[in-house]
Amino acid sequence: xxxxxxxxxxxxxxxxxxxxxxxxxxxxxxxxxxxxxxxxxxxxxxxxxxxxxxxxxxxxxxxxxxxxxxxxxxxxxxxxxxxxxxxxxxxxxxxxxxxxxxxxxxxxxxxxxxxxxxxxxxxxxxxxxxxxxxxxxxxxxxxxxxxxxxxxxxxxxxxxxxxxxxxxxxxxxxxxxxxxxxxxxxxxxxxxxxxxxxxxxxxxxxxxxxxxxxxxxxxxxxxxxxxxxxxxxxxxxxxxxxxxxxxxxxxxxxxxxxxxxxxxxxxxxxxxxxxxxxxxxxxxxxxxxxxxxxxxxxxxxxxxxxxxxxxxxxxxx
Numbered sequence: 607x608x609x610x611x612x613x614x615x616x617x618x619x620x621x622x623x624x625x626x627x628x629x630x631x632x633x634x635x636x637x638x639x640x641x642x643x644x645x646x647x648x649x650x651x652x653x654x655x656x657x658x659x660x661x662x663x664x665x666x667x668x669x670x671x672x673x674x675x676x677x678x679x680x681x682x683x684x685x686x687x688x689x690x691x692x693x694x695x696x697x698x699x700x701x702x703x704x705x706x707x708x709x710x711x712x713x714x715x716x717x718x719x720x721x722x723x724x725x726x727x728x729x730x731x732x733x734x735x736x737x738x739x740x741x742x743x744x745x746x747x748x749x750x751x752x753x754x755x756x757x758x759x760x761x762x763x764x765x766x767x768x769x770x771x772x773x774x775x776x777x778x779x780x781x782x783x784x785x786x787x788x789x790x791x792x793x794x795x796x797x798x799x800x801x802x803x804x805x806x807x808x809x810x811x812x813x814x815x816x817x818x819x820x821x822x823x824x825x826x827x828x829x830x831x832x833x834x835x836x837x838x839x840x841x842x843x844x845x846x847x848x849x850x851x852x853x854x855x856x857x858x859x860x861x862x863x864x865x866x867x868x869x870x871x872x873x874x875x876x877x878x879x880x881x882x883x884x885x886x887x888x889x890x891x892x893x894x895x896x897x898x899x900x901x902x903x904x905x906x907x908x909x910x911x912x913x914x915x916x917x918x919x920x921x922x923x
Contacts, residue, residue: 627666631673638674639681642689642818649678651806672900676727679892683719683885687712688827689818702881713833718842718882721835722889725846726853730894737854738901745858756861762870837882845875845883849890856895864891 638649653671660667687703706715748755764776790804835842852867868887875883 623662624666624669627662627670628673631670632677634670635674635677636681639678640684642685644682650675651809668900672896675896675899676893679889679896680720680723682892683716683889687715702884705881706885707827707830710828710831711836712827712830714831714835715882715885717833717835718837718885719889721842722846722849722886723893725843726850726890726893727897729847729850729890730853730897733850733854734898734901737851738898741854741858748858752860755859759859759862759866759870763866766869766873837886841875841883842886845872845886846890848872848874849887850894852887853891853894853896854898856891857899864888864895867891 638644653674657667657671660670683703686701687707703715703719706712760780764773764780767773767776786808790808793804795804795807848871849868852871853864856862856864856867865888868884868891872883872887875887
């Protein structure tokens with residue numbers, strides 16, 4: 607391997623330890639992904655809070671956290687589809703995944719989500735370094751104009767609604783969420799878990815509780831058909847690719863979630879069929895964002911350290 611500038615070292619003990627931590631992360635991500643109402647952001651905060659007390663090398667603990675986070679993005683769709691399914695008469699106002707469940711296509715919805723996450727893994731790994739470098743290069747401009755960028759995203763979401771009533775509802779929802787953040791994000795709650803501040807209860811209340819409350823009055827899961835995917839393979843692949851690229855961008859834009867990124871980017875997918883494309887894109891965004899998060903963190907840390915270092919003197923100066 608020397609001709610390629612690569613050296614390979616064999617360390618069975620280290621490899622076994624790494625595999626053990628990865629396996630533990632997979633088991634943890636499986637359990638968390640199947641817990642109803644546990645949002646991915648809540649899970650990330652819980653892992654960050656517990657990481658310091660986990661015995662083992664920090665690098666391997668981080669490996670387990672990454673494995674748990676990626677597996678969580680594969681499985682969190684299961685309780686999301688199984689809970690909160692409304693009556694058929696309310697199908698028009700249901701979430702995209704719930705609409706497929708009502709149509710008897712819940713197994714297809716699970717498969718579409720898995721395809722979106724799986725293809726995002728294949729795409730995010732080779733795109734990790736070039737996409738991160740590109741975002742690091744443009745991020746100073748984005749940060750300097752962040753209010754305009756976020757305002758443009760919010761305006762796009764509102765104006766692309768299909769009816770005036772939905773546009774008004776979207777504008778009111780945006781105003782209410784902005785007011786909620788303005789009132790609560792600076793509050794410092796006296797709680798045992800300091801990580802996340804008000805984000806933990808906010809995420810639980812906004813994303814976890816509504817699904818569980820809706821599940822109480824839902825009609826349950828109707829009989830489901832086969833798991834065959836009716837969307838064309840090319841459309842699924844292109845949608846997952848769009849989701850993977852969007853996942854790399856989302857991490858640099860505070861306030862832009864996976865669902866928002868999927869909604870904004872889906873018009874780039876030709877012949878998208880709505881609910882199915884949304885599932886694939888959202889799963890791709892979530893998984894890609896989780897995979898690229900450590901690289902973004904490392905680049906931001908390195909950039910922050912570089913800013914704090916004194917300027918280097920020229921040779922002989």
